[in-house]
Amino acid sequence: xxxxxLFPELAVKSQSKPIHxxxxxxxxxxxxxxxxxxxxxxxxxxxxQIAKLVNLKFNSNAFALIRQLSQDxxxxxxxxxxxxxxxxxxxxxLLRLCNEFGNLSYVEVDRRLNALKPEKNVHKVVSAMVxxxxxxxDSQGSNERLPKxxxxxxxxSRNKRTALRRTQQPFHKEEKSASTQNRKxxxxxxxxxxxxxxxxxxxLHDTQNPKEEPxxxxxxxxxxxxxxxxxxxxxxxxxxxxxxxxxxxxKSVVELESMGxxxxxxxxxxxxxxxKFGFVNDKPLQNLKCKTSxxxxxxxxxxxxxxxxxxxxxxxxxxxxxENSESGKALTTLALSQxxxxxxxxxxxxxxxxxxxxxxxxxxxxxxxxxxxPKSDQxxxxxxxxxxxxxxxxxxxxxxxxxxxxxxxxxxxxSFKFLQxxxxxxxxxxxxxxxxxxxxxxAKNRAIAGEYQRLLANSQGTSDPTLIESIDQIKLDxxxxxxxxxYFNNQKTNGPGPQFxxxxxxxxxxxxxxxNIGYCQGMNKLLGNVMLGVNESHSHGGSKVSEENxxxxxxxxxxxxxxxxxxxxxxxxxxxxxxxxxxLILRQYLNKLMPQLGKHxxxxxxxxxxxxxxxxxxxxxxxxxxxDLWLKLLDGLLIAxxxxxxxxxYTLAAFYFYQRALCxxxxxxxxxxxxxxxKTGNGPNxxxxxxxxxxxxxxxxxxxxxxxxPS
Amino acid sequence: MSEPRFASFKxxxxxxxxxxKSSIVHRFVKNTFDDMRESTIGAAFLTQTISLPEVNxxxxxxxxxxxxxxxxxxxxxxxxxxxxxxLCVYDITSKASFAKAQDWIKELNRQAPEGIVxxxxxxxxxxxxxxxxxxxxxxxxxQDLRAQRGESAGDVIHLECSAKSGDGVLDIFNSIAQALxxxxxxxxxxxxxRVDLNRxxxxxxQLGCC
Numbered sequence: 001x002x003x004x005x006l007f008p009e010l011a012v013k014s015q016s017k018p019i020h021x022x023x024x025x026x027x028x029x030x031x032x033x034x035x036x037x038x039x040x041x042x043x044x045x046x047x048x049q050i051a052k053l054v055n056l057k058f059n060s061n062a063f064a065l066i067r068q069l070s071q072d073x074x075x076x077x078x079x080x081x082x083x084x085x086x087x088x089x090x091x092x093x094l095l096r097l098c099n100e101f102g103n104l105s106y107v108e109v110d111r112r113l114n115a116l117k118p119e120k121n122v123h124k125v126v127s128a129m130v131x132x133x134x135x136x137x138d139s140q141g142s143n144e145r146l147p148k149x150x151x152x153x154x155x156x157s158r159n160k161r162t163a164l165r166r167t168q169q170p171f172h173k174e175e176k177s178a179s180t181q182n183r184k185x186x187x188x189x190x191x192x193x194x195x196x197x198x199x200x201x202x203x204l205h206d207t208q209n210p211k212e213e214p215x216x217x218x219x220x221x222x223x224x225x226x227x228x229x230x231x232x233x234x235x236x237x238x239x240x241x242x243x244x245x246x247x248x249x250x251k252s253v254v255e256l257e258s259m260g261x262x263x264x265x266x267x268x269x270x271x272x273x274x275x276k277f278g279f280v281n282d283k284p285l286q287n288l289k290c291k292t293s294x295x296x297x298x299x300x301x302x303x304x305x306x307x308x309x310x311x312x313x314x315x316x317x318x319x320x321x322x323e324n325s326e327s328g329k330a331l332t333t334l335a336l337s338q339x340x341x342x343x344x345x346x347x348x349x350x351x352x353x354x355x356x357x358x359x360x361x362x363x364x365x366x367x368x369x370x371x372x373x374p375k376s377d378q379x380x381x382x383x384x385x386x387x388x389x390x391x392x393x394x395x396x397x398x399x400x401x402x403x404x405x406x407x408x409x410x411x412x413x414x415s416f417k418f419l420q421x422x423x424x425x426x427x428x429x430x431x432x433x434x435x436x437x438x439x440x441x442x443a444k445n446r447a448i449a450g451e452y453q454r455l456l457a458n459s460q461g462t463s464d465p466t467l468i469e470s471i472d473q474i475k476l477d478x479x480x481x482x483x484x485x486x487y488f489n490n491q492k493t494n495g496p497g498p499q500f501x502x503x504x505x506x507x508x509x510x511x512x513x514x515x516n517i518g519y520c521q522g523m524n525k526l527l528g529n530v531m532l533g534v535n536e537s538h539s540h541g542g543s544k545v546s547e548e549n550x551x552x553x554x555x556x557x558x559x560x561x562x563x564x565x566x567x568x569x570x571x572x573x574x575x576x577x578x579x580x581x582x583x584l585i586l587r588q589y590l591n592k593l594m595p596q597l598g599k600h601x602x603x604x605x606x607x608x609x610x611x612x613x614x615x616x617x618x619x620x621x622x623x624x625x626x627x628d629l630w631l632k633l634l635d636g637l638l639i640a641x642x643x644x645x646x647x648x649x650y651t652l653a654a655f656y657f658y659q660r661a662l663c664x665x666x667x668x669x670x671x672x673x674x675x676x677x678x679k680t681g682n683g684p685n686x687x688x689x690x691x692x693x694x695x696x697x698x699x700x701x702x703x704x705x706x707x708x709x710p711s
Numbered sequence: 712m713s714e715p716r717f718a719s720f721k722x723x724x725x726x727x728x729x730x731x732k733s734s735i736v737h738r739f740v741k742n743t744f745d746d747m748r749e750s751t752i753g754a755a756f757l758t759q760t761i762s763l764p765e766v767n768x769x770x771x772x773x774x775x776x777x778x779x780x781x782x783x784x785x786x787x788x789x790x791x792x793x794x795x796x797x798l799c800v801y802d803i804t805s806k807a808s809f810a811k812a813q814d815w816i817k818e819l820n821r822q823a824p825e826g827i828v829x830x831x832x833x834x835x836x837x838x839x840x841x842x843x844x845x846x847x848x849x850x851x852x853x854q855d856l857r858a859q860r861g862e863s864a865g866d867v868i869h870l871e872c873s874a875k876s877g878d879g880v881l882d883i884f885n886s887i888a889q890a891l892x893x894x895x896x897x898x899x900x901x902x903x904x905r906v907d908l909n910r911x912x913x914x915x916x917q918l919g920c921c
Contacts, residue, residue, distance in 0.1 A: 473780055476729040476750070483747035521728070521780045522752045573782040580786060610775070610789060614753025622752055669719075669773050672756035679755075 120541035357426035387442030427632035433537035441556035459512035470511035470518035563644035625683030653695035726800035728779030734874035
């Protein structure tokens with residue numbers, strides 16, 4: 001068995017370079033520079049301090065500093081590579097030993113190793129490191145001792161410890177001071193716990209009873225606020241805790257990219273009551289959720305996803321029966337517990353399915369990144385998957401080899417279909433989203449180093465009237481883009497959110513990049529939603545996307561992923577009329593595929609075109625209520641052969657799910673009103689896998705429909 | 712008194728981006744104002760009914776609130792086709808937006824359905840200190856316009872309002888309602904007449920002021 005199959009995690013890490021690593025191509029030879037790091041906390045220094053540094057250390061030559069930073073970065077990169085290499089060698093050896101002496105099969109070991117989940121949350125890792133450091137200094141400097149299981153919440157592998165020791169060195173000093181500070185906050189935490197009546201271990205450091213809730217993990221928990229907001233009893237400790245988070249954050253490895261990057265995932269949960277995408281919850285209409293058309297009530301064009309929703313209905317029925325029956329408490333309890341069991345079962349099924357999908361994605365990504373390693377210059381420029389995953393369709397491509405279809409010349413789309421099926425069934429999981437979006441959109445090939453900065457500069461001092469017009473419009477729309485989202489609008493300060501500037505820069509740079517397209521209202525919401533998807537991915541351990549790369553992602557989506565009309569870009573001013581014509585075609589499709597709805601809308605005099613055009617210009621941001629679903633729609637577009645047909649299919653699918661509600665309205669304005677509500681996030685909940693499979697089935701059927709020529 | 716009547720009219724809002732079209736509609740429909748209103752993509756749709764007690768009639772407005780960006784201009788005919796009334800909105804603190812509103816009126820004169828009721832509305836009247844469009848300029852423009860359109864075309868309504876404070880918003884829709892040809896569409900929409908009674912009660916509750 002090849003090693004990469006047994007240790008896919010390792011393979012991924014050593015093969016895939018982060019996007020920003022591309023910048024320091026020359027760097028790998030400079031490993032002897034490891035000790036000359038200047039960059040540890042530079043991004044926290046004031047401009048004046050940096051200027052001083054440039055003056056003193058680099059004879060006022062800023063290039064030297066940049067070169068040094070770049071070298072440092074590549075030195076760290078090298079160190080990482082060496083570490084990974086060492087780790088993989090050790091694990092290989094361990095594997096051999098396990099096999100030889102422990103009588104454990106490779107598969108068994110592999111299974112156990114895979115069960116160890118890598119910790120992606122840097123705060124957790126850092127706090128574990130802090131704990132470690134404290135434990136060391138404690139055992140050296142005093143006779144205070146911590147119980148073993150409290151010292152380190154999770155057992156760590158030897159390798160990890162080695163790695164830990166190495167990385168500790170550069171910021172050893174800070175670590176110590178941080179640990180004292182953290183100890184202070186710990187002491188305060190204890191006080192608070194006693195003051196609010198929470199159980200406090202009588203003698204913290206001598207605690208031996210494992211059943212008693214140890215205070216350390218709880219304190220750790222507070223440190224990890226970025227993930228879940230914890231109710232803190234007192235405001236001042238809130239600040240205290242935050243500052244300790246800041247402290248631990250500062251100690252993470254310095255990367256060039258984090259300088260000037262406004263990304264701040266912590267914002268979401270600590271400051272506002274916002275959802276995972278950063279929308280502040282101010283939707284009183286949330287309860288107004290409308291009835292979704294459920295699959296079994298309608299002639300179903302697909303067979304697959306019915307089972308789960310069916311059993312859900314059964315449960316509803318059971319519950320209804322329980323309410324109606326008056327035959328005693330025992331029966332009720334029995335029925336309830338049965339229902340609960342069913343619910344549990346459903347939940348398990350659901351979890352199992354998502355788990356399975358996630359595993360399949362992991363396998364796909366691992367293998368793709370391992371065997372997709374570039375062999376020639378051409379491969380490098382194309383990326384692993386390539387635009388719209390074209391590489392999966394190519395004969396002899398490394399990806400096809402990995403799926404084992406190399407010789408099956410007759411069936412050249414099998415591997416592509418695997419990806420397609422995964423995207424339809426689950427969508428791209430957040431942790432792989434940024435990587436795959438960047439690949440599938442073709443952004444990887446489009447990015448030209450330095451171009452973004454040039455475009456930004458162009459957009460600022462321009463005298464071109466078309467460009468000025470676009471920029472004026474952008475300025476009018478910036479504060480009106482996703483105003484309820486904290487990334488773009490800070491409701492507390494009434495000022496711009498942390499990603500407001502990036503939104504502005506990217507829209508402006510695009511206007512300078514394609515002055516003929518410029519800016520069209522609708523682009524702002526498209527970009528905003530893309531950015532929220534990227535944020536979510538990043539917070540799930542997806543690759544970091546710099547503003548520059550975000551720009552190229554956006555360019556690629558607008559130019560290569562959205563439909564074209566007679567070779568005119570989707571957002572081109574002249575494409576607007578063609579969009580209108582296309583919306584008339586949609587009406588024909590709708591009448592053919594959902595005749596009942598078609599007739600109903602016709603009889604009420606609903607002008608479908610008006611609705612459809614808004615949906616299209618907003619790239620469906622106005623057509624579906626949840627960002628989660630919207631992200632899946634974008635995933636699907638990224639591999640669509642014919643985006644125009646995909647747009648039709650999505651539109652039809654949306655009408656399919658709104659059909660029941662729409663047919664229930666007896667007046668035209670109720671229909672328009674319902675559609676108007678969708679964009680405020682108050683539409684029906686739609687399962688994304690159901691949406692995608694309905695859309696796919698419509699897509700097939702569309703091809704069979706003969707169109708009447710427009711009158 | 713005659714039987715209570717119910718009529719439904721399509722109304723479209725036109726005007727430069729960010730003059731406050733959506734804000735006017737939201738003030739009229741929901742009596743709210745939001746500093747941070749999302750920019751309109753394509754168009755938005757809302758309805759509101761008002762009653763005219765003097766003629767014993769309830770009027771429902773089906774309001775199409777269009778996006779203001781210049782490049783959406785080619786879509787506008789879809790929205791003002793079949794429209795009974797059009798609001799051409801400008802921002803009193805922007806001369807350019809007033810010019811754009813005049814362009815819209817020109818286009819409506821040329822292309823809109825016969826008998827469409829046109830209102831020229833100056834929004835943001837609360838920002839008196841920043842005013843760029845004087846009432847006098849508007850009046851002289853309107854005189855020219857009236858001469859041009861002739862008697863048969865019907866008058867162009869002109870009002871100023873502030874969606875932020877709410878001043879004058881209701882007056883606009885009341886004036887339009889007065890100017891609409893009640894007999895004809897009411898006769899046409901026999902179907903809607905049946906739901907009349909329920910409707911009317913609802914309306915009087917919503918708008919006690921007219």
